[in-house]
Amino acid sequence: MSGHSKWSTIKHKKARIDEKRGKEYTKIAKEITIAARAGGGDPESNAKLKLVIQKAKAVNMPNDNISRAIKKGTGELESDALEEFLYEGYAPGGVAVILEIATDNRNRTASDIRHLFSKYGGNLGESGCVGWMFDRCGLIAVEREKLTGDVDEFMLQAIEYGAQDVRDDDEAILEVVCAVEDFMAVKEALEQEVELAEADLSYMPQNEVAITDEELAMKILRLIDALEDHDDVQNVYANFNIDDDLMDRIQG
Secondary structure, eight states: OBTTOHHHHHHHHGGGHHHHHHHHHHHHHHHHHHHHHHHOSOTTTOHHHHHHHHHHHHTTOOHHHHHHHHHHHHTSSOOOOOEEEEEEEEEGGGEEEEEEEEESOHHHHHHHHHHHHHHTTOEEOOTTTTGGGEEEEEEEEEEGGGOSSOHHHHHHHHHHHTOSEEEOOSSSEEEEEEOGGGHHHHHHHHHTTSOOSEEEEEEEESSOEEEOOHHHHHHHHHHHHHHHHSTTEEEEEEOEEEOHHHHHHHHO
16 A cells, blocks of 8 residues: 555545545535635636536535535635645654645644644654655546556556656556646546546655554554544545555455
């Protein structure tokens, strides 16, 4: 399991998806509200809103929920003032962690997140303490079995559409990496060719920490799970890598 990978996060959480659906809707609704507040309520002229609505539909979020979140962002419905910012820190083993936060109470969230890091053996750091270890990018995941042609052909296509790289280090998944400004164009081009498993903006680590000790791996995953469970944490990114055999032992 690679800490940066959105697809790996999906695999890790799959068994608990039903139980987390309500929480997922709440987090996406926050994203929709923030996007609508920043760029207006029309997804055709607001690329960020368009992307988040696509994410909402991908998890079968009801249209009423989407509409309500947009209206909160445009001011048609009353809404708490949400702030977006990053927290940075360290998980056990010196693993770097970045959290994307959306909250209406910064003091409450700071206290909660500091407590979670401490409880699970990590440390909440100062702004900038680990951010330099990550690159902001677009990340698109495609299941190999969905490809209509061969992998080499798909890679060439992705590069032609504007991707910077295609990562081929997972047996089931190909990861297309692109610049933030090219993300929507690459995503929409690839969507014409193949069904996408996941597509979002991400923080990708420049280097990864290989985790081979089972106890340490479990400590890291407990912290990541606890952070992901928090209502104000939109996304978690980290620079650890746990190989499949060790993940199988942990999950088995």
